[in-house]
Amino acid sequence: MARPLLVNAAELLRRPGTERVISVPIGAVDLGLSDSRFTADEVIDVQLRLESLTDGIVVAGTISVPWHGQCRRCLRDLAEVAISEVDELYQTQVTNTEAFEIVDNQLDLLPMVREFALLDAPLAPLCQPDCAGLCPICGIDFNHKQCSCVPAPVESQWAVLDQLKAQLDGN
Ligand SMILES: [Zn+2]
Ligand SMILES: [Zn+2]
Incomplete structure (x- = not known):
């Protein structure tokens, strides 16, 4: 399977201050999102800017996650898009406890994108705050x-x- 969220980090790491833009639509299925909030044909829009520092790469931007659910109070069907604000750090030698690891000069954005999608698509949504x-x-x-x-x-x-x-x- 193609890995659209696997980025070669060698070039970025060689020159701190280098930027690279990642703009990829990726299917929920390709992200391994299979619970009822996500439908297989739905597309998650990943818009990220990578910027290299001397000790890692900052990944910032947005992930737009379409989700489906039912209002937990009135049971109305809902179909909305959750926008995740991303600001993460990737490091070859992890010195920051919250950083993701760069393995073999490869930056794998998939686990991070998946994590945000699972976190920001609500499990028990409301159609409106005062339903x-x-x-x-x-x-x-x-x-x-x-x-x-x-x-x-x-x-x-x-x-x-x-x-x-x-x-x-x-x-
Ligand atoms: Zn009644
Ligand atoms: Zn409701």
Whole structure:
């Protein structure tokens, strides 16, 4: 299988300050993303700029990850794109604990891109931050309608107080 995210780092490492742009569409399947958030034919857009330092290569840019899911409150189907902001370091001799390793002068961006996709495509999404959800009894979508089957403990408390007030007023 072709490895579109494998970059030869030799040239970059030879001359610190060298830049290289990586702009690749890559299939979810090629990234090994197979859970229900990702469909096989979907394309993940990788836009990265590589810049060499004296002790490594900085990889910065964005990864656009299309994902599918269902709102966890109203169960509406969702299809959106998560944008991951990337700012990572690759080193031949790893001195930074958060750096990825450059092996045999090859920079393998695939594990990093995969990690971002898995992290930024939500597992339990919401259609909107204040989604009102569904009525647990009749299943009506509170984002669009109201129903009368909701038990209302708050109202019954008021009813008790009203009764009490009526009694007091009566005296
Ligand atoms: Zn919702
Ligand atoms: Zn209802």
